[in-house]
Amino acid sequence: MTGVNPGIVGQAVGLFAITNVDDLVILALFFAQGAGHRNAALRVFLGQYLGFAAILAVSVAAALGATLLPESLIPYLGLLPLVLGLKAAWEAWRDHGDPEEARTGPGGPKALEVAAVTLANGGDNLGVYVPVFATSGLGGMSVYAVVFLVLVAVWCLAGRFFATRPLVAKALSRWGHILLPLVLIGIGLLILIEGGAFGL
Template sequence: MILASILQAIGLFVATNIDDIIVLSLFFARGAGQRGTTARIFVGQYLGFVGILGAAVLVTLGADAFLPPEVIPYFGLIPLALGLWAAWQTWRNDDNDDDDEAKVAGKNVGVWTVAAVTFANGGDNIGVYVPVFLAVGPAAAMAYCIVFLVLVAILVMLAKFVATRRPVAEVLERFEHILFPIVLIGLGIVILISGGAFGL
């Protein structure tokens, strides 16, 4: 019974968070060569994911007033805005010379940026977790949360592994200033459309 719950939790986590590997890999690419990048991404991912779990638990406990289901799709506005900002920054700095220090200077990976993107990307996770938590009951839901929190660390390390493989890292480094805004904008649009925000 316990093993089955753990395996179900792992499956649910993988299904709802596999897309985070790409987003986190891009964060690692943006923060390459900067001290503390891994720690900031790690903390940001945990903060964002704890927010997701907290929201899911609140909704599960009947706190519909805190987070009505129709609000969830609007979390897509967060990565959309961040992606548009990153695209604007890239366009604005397009005329600069090829100074690596100047490129890195404007690309600090902040804890709150990672947390916001994680939370926004997890808006649909809330919609998945709530019915599961309701179905399995409080004790199993708590076990799911513990498994999820352990898996977050593995997810971050996997994303770092992907980002630090030379072929992958070279592609990300070459195209991250283009990929990063595209991924965030795309993520925002998908969340908005799939949730029916603004009547889409």
């Protein structure tokens, strides 16, 4: 990034870290769910990139004056993790007689499920990204986008790192099938309630 102001790179790193710190927990849970399944880690990476690319696209479009996602619909993104959390809870209950299946799930997480959770969980980021992008100009917006996309990979690697630490891996292996649905349902309800969806 020749000629790029280092200050804006630092601001982009800080903004990404502050708005996505909760994603580390979710990523660790997804990586733990995929442990032992072929290509599961790749699907988590792909899903995270798809979901974040959608957040980025909506933010850039809104900063340029286009509205791809009406503000009134953002709270309803909470339905995505809520439904996925209920599905994961059902699968954990259904497979409670087979501890191995309950821990890892059939085939691990799917890319589109990870993308849906990433998009829904990042819906509130739009309120932060849009004004920052709008005041950064095209050059600044490009820097933010590139830095954010690089940091998505860093976040994925960090989530995988946490999920593979012996102590954390043991805990997630034992409790991950319970934690993942609880976290997803909690995120979904929080998004719905904070956004005032359905008059909540």
